[in-house]
Amino acid sequence: MSLQALTYLYVGLSFTLYISIAIWSRSASTKEFYVAGSHVSPLANGAATAADWMSAASFLSMAGIIAFEGADGARYLMGWTGGYVLLALLLAPYLRKFAKYTVPDFVGDRYYSQTARLVAVVCVIFISFTYVAGQMRGVGIVFSRFLEVDIDTGVLVGMAIVFFYAVLGGMKGITYTQVAQYCVLIFAYLVPAIYISLMLTGNPLPMLGFGSTMNDGSGVYLLDRLDSLTTELGMTAFTAGNKSTVDMFFITAALMAGTAGLPHVIVRFFTVPRVRDARISAGYALLFIALLYTTAPAVAAFARINIINSVEGMSYSVAPAWFSKWEDSGLIAWLDKNGDGKVQYRGGNALVPVKPQYLESRGLNGERLLANGGSLAPNELYIDRDIIVLAHPEITKLPNWIIALVAAGGLAAALSTAAGLLLVISTAVSHDLLKKTFMPHISERQELLFARIAAACAVAIAGLFGIYPVGFVAEVVAFAFGLAAASFFPVILLGIFSKRMNKEAAISGMIVGLTFTFSYIVYFKFISPEMNNAAHWWLGISPEGIGTLGMILNFAVSLLVCRFTPPPPLEVQQLVENIRIPKQL
Amino acid sequence: MSENNNKYWRANVTLMLVLLSVWFFVSFVCGILIVDYLNQFRLFGYKLGFWFSQQGSIYCFVVLIFVYVWAANRLDRKYGVEEEE
Numbered sequence: 001m002s003l004q005a006l007t008y009l010y011v012g013l014s015f016t017l018y019i020s021i022a023i024w025s026r027s028a029s030t031k032e033f034y035v036a037g038s039h040v041s042p043l044a045n046g047a048a049t050a051a052d053w054m055s056a057a058s059f060l061s062m063a064g065i066i067a068f069e070g071a072d073g074a075r076y077l078m079g080w081t082g083g084y085v086l087l088a089l090l091l092a093p094y095l096r097k098f099a100k101y102t103v104p105d106f107v108g109d110r111y112y113s114q115t116a117r118l119v120a121v122v123c124v125i126f127i128s129f130t131y132v133a134g135q136m137r138g139v140g141i142v143f144s145r146f147l148e149v150d151i152d153t154g155v156l157v158g159m160a161i162v163f164f165y166a167v168l169g170g171m172k173g174i175t176y177t178q179v180a181q182y183c184v185l186i187f188a189y190l191v192p193a194i195y196i197s198l199m200l201t202g203n204p205l206p207m208l209g210f211g212s213t214m215n216d217g218s219g220v221y222l223l224d225r226l227d228s229l230t231t232e233l234g235m236t237a238f239t240a241g242n243k244s245t246v247d248m249f250f251i252t253a254a255l256m257a258g259t260a261g262l263p264h265v266i267v268r269f270f271t272v273p274r275v276r277d278a279r280i281s282a283g284y285a286l287l288f289i290a291l292l293y294t295t296a297p298a299v300a301a302f303a304r305i306n307i308i309n310s311v312e313g314m315s316y317s318v319a320p321a322w323f324s325k326w327e328d329s330g331l332i333a334w335l336d337k338n339g340d341g342k343v344q345y346r347g348g349n350a351l352v353p354v355k356p357q358y359l360e361s362r363g364l365n366g367e368r369l370l371a372n373g374g375s376l377a378p379n380e381l382y383i384d385r386d387i388i389v390l391a392h393p394e395i396t397k398l399p400n401w402i403i404a405l406v407a408a409g410g411l412a413a414a415l416s417t418a419a420g421l422l423l424v425i426s427t428a429v430s431h432d433l434l435k436k437t438f439m440p441h442i443s444e445r446q447e448l449l450f451a452r453i454a455a456a457c458a459v460a461i462a463g464l465f466g467i468y469p470v471g472f473v474a475e476v477v478a479f480a481f482g483l484a485a486a487s488f489f490p491v492i493l494l495g496i497f498s499k500r501m502n503k504e505a506a507i508s509g510m511i512v513g514l515t516f517t518f519s520y521i522v523y524f525k526f527i528s529p530e531m532n533n534a535a536h537w538w539l540g541i542s543p544e545g546i547g548t549l550g551m552i553l554n555f556a557v558s559l560l561v562c563r564f565t566p567p568p569p570l571e572v573q574q575l576v577e578n579i580r581i582p583k584q585l
Numbered sequence: 586m587s588e589n590n591n592k593y594w595r596a597n598v599t600l601m602l603v604l605l606s607v608w609f610f611v612s613f614v615c616g617i618l619i620v621d622y623l624n625q626f627r628l629f630g631y632k633l634g635f636w637f638s639q640q641g642s643i644y645c646f647v648v649l650i651f652v653y654v655w656a657a658n659r660l661d662r663k664y665g666v667e668e669e670e
Contacts, residue, residue, distance in 0.1 A: 221630030
């Protein structure tokens with residue numbers, strides 16, 4: 001069977017599976033729509049959380065980033081897993097005991113304040129839309145690369161699928177489709193990784209393979225080979241980093257606290273029956289996530305070695321098919337600086353500006369000509385980091401049945417995250433905004449109807465973001481984590497661990513943390529992007545890591561204000577005592 | 586809050602602080618602050634610091650959560666605050 005036919009087959013089968021699950025698990029009440037009736041088993045919740053969490057970015061982009069950044073990539077590996085320790089130990093069990101539906105519910109009740117609830121609703125909607133825009137785009141891209149339909153059609157198909165199971169099924173439908181999506185995505189990620197690990201090192205486990213010796217009889221460790229290759233070519237050695245220790249520390253901390261404060265992750269722990277189930281399901285979730293996250297750096301090292309070996313010094317005229325294919329899609333560019341017809345792959349950016357701008361005509365060797373100038377570095381090759389996971393199986397000439405898996409896996413990752421986010425948005429609108437704030441007298445059936453309408457609108461808006469991508473989507477992802485770290489994480493944490501914490505402290509803390517983080521990111525990303533470098537950053541902290549400082553400010557302001565304002569009412573203090581104890585009082 | 590519940594809460598917070606200091610040590614200390622120092626040692630084909638930051642810390646995180654689950658459930662029973670079946 002051809003590669004494309006196989007891809008259609010896998011994608012078709014997986015979509016049929018998701019739709020069947022959605023029909024089987026429709027929601028009939030608001031409790032089922034919001035939290036799947038709190039009847040989800042911890043193991044299923046673990047798998048669903050893992051799929052919810054691992055997005056198109058984890059599946060498609062992360063290994064590519066690590067392949068090119070080497071040691072610096074560790075901030076994503078540690079940041080996006082370490083947050084689960086915070087969740088499991090500090091938040092999940094207590095929020096489960098609280099037993100409501102949403103994060104704004106907790107903030108509103110714990111701080112006995114509609115203002116606090118509204119600030120929380122705005123944050124939830126902003127963070128979730130930021131995130132979901134990238135997912136729909138990811139769906140469109142996978143469709144266009146592998147199924148050769150245009151991106152817009154791809155986004156529309158993705159919207160239709162998500163619409164079907166999120167609007168009909170609510171949390172209940174989403175949970176069980178996410179379990180299936182986890183299985184699809186982890187299979188699609190591990191199989192090519194295992195195959196490539198066997199080819200390069202003879203070790204079937206990629207996590208151990210990249211610490212083993214090469215399979216070529218030389219007895220050299222793979223990472224040592226990679227370090228010497230990269231150093232010879234004038235690149236930073238793979239196992240050494242470029243980022244400062246301060247920045248690595250702050251970025252990793254912001255990603256961890258941000259992960260623990262992301263509403264679509266927190267809400268998953270409302271879906272299990274008991275407090276102890278919330279604890280163990282955080283463990284399962286991280287175990288499932290770790291399977292992919294410990295494989296990703298291995299994939300990154302394998303890919304870097306394979307790419308260097310296959311393109312460095314190669315004559316363009318004999319370039320393999322994948323090279324020209326990705327050049328045609330605009331993700332590879334070659335500028336023959338010394339006119340020898342061969343690809344020189346060295347350190348530094350090849351082009352000025354960095355991203356290629358193609359002309360219509362072709363050069364002497366058949367390469368696409370560029371409007372860019374050449375940089376001073378001898379490097380002649382531009383490779384977009386996003387192609388690593390997509391192109392690596394082709395580069396290593398894996399069989400078609402494996403290459404075709406990647407599309408189905410990427411779609412599973414993007415769709416599962418999109419659905420989780422859309423549900424959080426619709427819940428924030430129907431439950432927190434309408435039922436709890438503006439229309440308290442609506443019946444349960446009306447609330448459910450509003451939830452479905454809100455979900456449908458959210459799907460439509462997310463789809464529009466996918467079809468008309470705003471250029472700054474990638475830029476604003478730093479927002480999502482920074483804001484979650486600077487707002488929800490401290491407010492929820494103090495709400496559980498300090499009985500004295502009151503509404504004045506919570507609101508002023510959130511406002512200071514948010515304003516600070518927001519202004520810093522906006523200043524460096526949008527107002528003065530030319531100043532966005534270590535020389536101008538405060539204390540050497542990049543916008544990616546500033547959420548940590550925002551969080552520290554939030555803690556400081558909260559604890560200070562708390563000392564000079566009256567304690568919370570007695571029933572709130574009892575609420576805190578109650579959520580600390582698993583037993584029903 | 587009853588005396589028993591207070592004791593339970595203090596034991597729980599202690600457990601949490603112990604586990605979080607391990608969490609901080611394997612990721613922020615070994616994976617970031619002293620990564621260069623650790624890189625002079627080796628664990629098979631990995632430099633030790635590199636291994637902590639890209640593999641070891643993640644394994645420790647998983648183990649930490651399961652240890653917490655086991656210890657927290659034990660505390661629940663010890664102080665008689667576990668949920669009804």
